Structure formats: C-alpha cells, structure tokens
Amino acid sequence: MKAIVKEKSGYGNVTLMDVQEPACDSGSVKIEIKYTGICGTDLHIYHDTYKSNPPVILGHEFSGIITEIGKNVQRFQIGDKVTALPSTAVTCGACEHCRTGNYMFCTKRKSLGSGVDGAFTKYVVVREDMVYKIPDHLSLEEAALTEPLACAVKAIEELTPIHVGDTVLLSGPGPIGLICLSLLVMKGCKVIVAGTNADASRLEIAKELGADVIVNVSEENLDEVINRETESKGVDVAVECAGAGPSVSSCLRALKKRGAYIQVGIVGKEISIDYDTILYKQLQLVASYAHSIETWDRVMNIWKQNKIRLQPIITHKLPLSQWKEAFEICEQKIGGKVLLSYDEK
Template identity: 65%
Template sequence: MKALVKTAQGPGHVELIDVLEPSCGDRDVKIEVKFTGICGTDLHVLHDTFKNYPPVILGHEFSGVIAETGAGVRDVSVGDRVAVNPSTAVTCGKCDYCRQGYYMFCSIRRGMGHGVNGAFTKYAVVRDDQVYKLPDDVSLEEAALAEPLACAVQAVEELTDIHLGDTVLLSGPGPIGTLCLLLLVAKGCKVIVAGTTQDRLRLDMAMQLGAALTVDVLQENLQEVIQRETDGRGVDVAMECAGVEASVAACLQAVKRRGRYVQVGILGKEIRLAFDTILYKQLQVVGSLAHSMQTWSRTLQLLRQRRLPLLQTVTHTIPLSQWRDGFDICEMKRGLKVLLTYDE
C-alpha cells in the first residue's frame, strides 16, 4: 500500500512510497482510513520543526471503518465506523498524568503521525481503546475533525470560564481557531476574529460562521477596534491561536483588567514579552495543549448532538497522491481544513 512517509531527519524528506500493510495484535484494530486532515503538525514535520522519528507515516486527524480486529477485542467490530484518538499511541499508562487522563504529559508519550505510524495511507492499526464508535448520522468527514475539535473543546470549555455574553478576541483564523470560533458562537459569545491580509479567505469564512466582526491587523488598528467594540474596557477573553509574537502582544494588550488569556497557538521559539502586563492587569493566563480523556468524552457528545457546522470548515478533499497540493493550500492559507483520501 502507499503511504506518505517522513523518511529521514531534516527539512523535507517526505515521500509517497510503498510500505507493508500493518498487522493486528491481540488488542488492536485495523482501520481502513477514509479521511485524514492535514494539520499544522504535519507541516512542521515536513520542515523538521516538530520532533519526529523517521521513518514514520504522517497524519493523525482521521476516521475510517474497522477492517479487522484482534482476538482480544470485544467492544468494536468489523464494519464499525470510528474516530480515533491518535495522541495515546504510546504512553506508560502508569504515571499520575496517565491515570488522571492527562496523557499529553506522559514522559514517554508518542503520537501518531510523528512518533509512530499515522494515517496518510490505506490502513492504520491502533489499540482498541483509541477508537470511538460513531453514530450512524455522523459522517466520516465530520469524524476526521474529532481530534482538532477536541483541541478546541479543551481550550474553550475546560481550562477557564467563558460565559454567555462575553466578548472574545480570537487571534488566528486557522483550522483550530475556526473550531474555537464555532464553540464560542454556540456559547453565545461575541467573537472578534483577527488575522492578516493573507487570511482574507479565512476571515470571510469566520463571518459566515458567526463572528461578530473580523479585523485585518495589517489594514486596521486592532486596539482601536477593541476599544470601540467594548466601550473602552477591553475584551473579556483573548484566545491566541496564531502562534505569532505580534499576536501574543496584541492579545495581552486587548484583554481587560482581570480578564482571561488562553494560549492555543504554538510559537515554537522564544519571544520578547511585556510580562508585567499579566501582573498589572491581574490576568488569568492558561495554556491549552491538545486534549485529555475528559475532552474526548465531551467531543464525542458534541458530534452526537450535531450542533456545530463542522463540514463548513472543510474547504478541500484531495487524493493522497496529490498531497503536495494539499500541503501548499494549507501553507499558503488558500483554504481552511484540507482532507486527504487514499487512492491507489
């Protein structure tokens, strides 16, 4: 079968090559992959700016149909449609973090798509506890968004109090930022989405998905807009989803005294920061790293309830053989969520 593989360390070294079909262990399930989303992490692995362990198949945001089960599997069956938590591929299961469901902080953790083989291929094998059976009315396209949706759910719902009627600045209208937007709109928040001129398509989509207004920070003065929209108070909550130094500074400046700041974007480098702003404004500051077991339970509830227009965030579905086009769309911000499908 074909697979998109990071073949060696260093920038590049990503190729579509032939690999052996994986086999099932006793507590494993083999999934025929139907849709896999391109994530920023995949781009980082391509450029070697995110830790990876080649040779490794990329891709971790995926859904599919169970094609085979190990002898010890009891809770799912061949033919079941499933979403997958890719982040628990390797954990110790014994440390305090694992026992409490906070697997992201396990010292030996490796996730699919960079630490172990992922889903940009035809078949993926995972443990049976990583899969979540889907209701019949949840599409496999929506299920492929379960993992990034879980990232947004933790950021919006679980780490700080965001209330009906709050004004929220969301800086960075990428895929995770847009999923955060859907949740904030569903909560009844007034959301101001900030981006750059390159984000024009995504800012337009944000308006269609319920943003109160959008701001191109290269064309407008963001702080003047914030002051006008909040009667001079500042926003109740700032969510930084871009992972850019200027965006961090703008969010800290925009949030009101005793407000809340959520860091969602990964900067990937040291930055200069007016740290006393946190002190003088007495801000509540939290970072949001991926998700937890609790998050996945909540995310599956959201999928079942079908209250979020998830499919509106999917702008492209592309054959795996055209993966370079999909990666380029993401890097150049010519779309939002791009899904790849297997083709021979």
C-alpha cells in the same frame, strides 16, 4: 500501500512511498482510512519544528471504517464508522498524568503521526481502547475533525470560565481557530476574529460561522476596533490560535484588567513580548496542549447531540498523491481544513 513518510530529521525530508501494510493483533482494530486532516503539527514536522521519530508515517486526524478486529476485541465490529484517539499510541500507563487521563504529559508518550506510524496512508492498526465509534448522522469528512475538535474543546471548555455574554478576541482563523469560534458562538459569546491579508478566505469562513466582528489587521487597527467594541474596557478573553509573536502581543494588549488569555497556537520559536502587561493587568494565562480523556468523552457527546456546525471549515479534499499541493494550500492559508484521502498513485 502508499504513505506520506517523514524519512529523517531536518527540514523537509517528507515523501510519498511504498510501506508495509500493518498487521492486526489480538487486541487491535484495523481501520481503512477514509479521510485524514492536515494539521499544523504536520507542517511543523515538515519544517522540523515539532518532535517526531522518523522514519514515520505522518497524519493523526482521521476517520475510517473497521476492516478487521482482533480476537479479543469486544466493543467493535467490521464495518463500524470510527475515529481514534491518536495521542495514546504509546504511554507508560502508570505515571500521575496517565492515571488522571492527562496522557499528553507522559514522558514515554508517542502519538500516531509523529512518534509511531499515522494515518496518511490506506490502513492503520490501533488498540481497541483508542477507537471511538462515530454517530450514524456524522459524515466521515466531519469525523476526521474529531481530534482538532478535542483540542478546541480543551481550550474553550476546560481551562478557564468563558460565559454567555463575554466578548472574546480570537486571533488566528486557521482550522483550530475556526473550530474554537464555532464553540464560542454556541456558548453565546460576542466574538471578534482577527487575521491578516493571508487569512482572507478564512475570515470569510469565520463570518459564515457566526463571528460578530471580523478584523483584517493588515488593513485595520485592531486596538481601535477592540476599544470601539468594548467601550475601551478590553475583551474578557483572548484566544491565541495563530502561534505568532505579533498575535500574542495583540491579544495581551486587547485584554481587560483581570482578563483571561488562552494559548492554543504553537509558536515554534522564541518571541518577544511586553511581559509586564501580564503583571499590571493581573491576567490569567493558560496554555491548551491538545486534550485529555475527559475531553474526548465530551467531544463524543458533542457529536451525538449534532449541534455543532463544522462542515464549512472543510474547504479542500485532495488525494494522497497530491499531498505536496495540499501542504502548500495549508502553508499559504488558502482555505480551512484540508483533507487527504487514499488513492493508488
């Protein structure tokens, strides 16, 4: 079968190549992958600014159909529509982080798509405990957004109180930012979404999803907009999803005294900020790194309730053979979420 593989460390070194089809053991489930989303992490691995374990098949945001189950598997059957928690492919299971469901911090952890073979291919085999059945009403396209939805839920729901009536600045309308926006709109917040000229199409999606104010910082002064929209008090919460130095600084400036800052985007390099802003405003700073078991349980409830609207975020669906074009779409910020599906080329 074909797969997109990071062959070795360093910039690039990613190719579409033939790989061995994985075998299903007694405690595992074999999934035929239908859609896999391109994540910012995949781009960071391409640029060698995120840790990976090459040679490794990339991709971790996916949905599919079970085609084979091991003899000891109890909860699933062939034909089930599923997704999987990619971040627990390898963990120690014994450290304080694993025992509390905060597996992301296990020192032994390896994830699908970076540490072990992932989903930019035809089949993936995972342990039964990693698999989650998706509701019948949910499309396989939307189900491929389960993992990024979990990242957004961790940031918006679990780290700091965000209330109905709060004014929130969301900087960076990429796929994760847009999912965060959907959650904030559901909560009843007033949301100001900031992006650059490069984010033009994504800012349009933000409008469709219900953003109250759209700011193109390449053409408008964000500080002036914040003052106007908050009567010069500053926003209650800033959610930084761009992973860019200027965006971080803008978020810190925009916050009210004793406001809350949530870091979601990966910066990937050292940046300079006015650190005293944090002190003089007595800001609460939290960082949102992926998700936890608690997060995934919450996401499954969100899917079951069928209230969140993520379909507008999916703007491109391309075959695996066009992965270079798909990656470039993401690099150029042309649309929202880009999905890949398997083809034989």
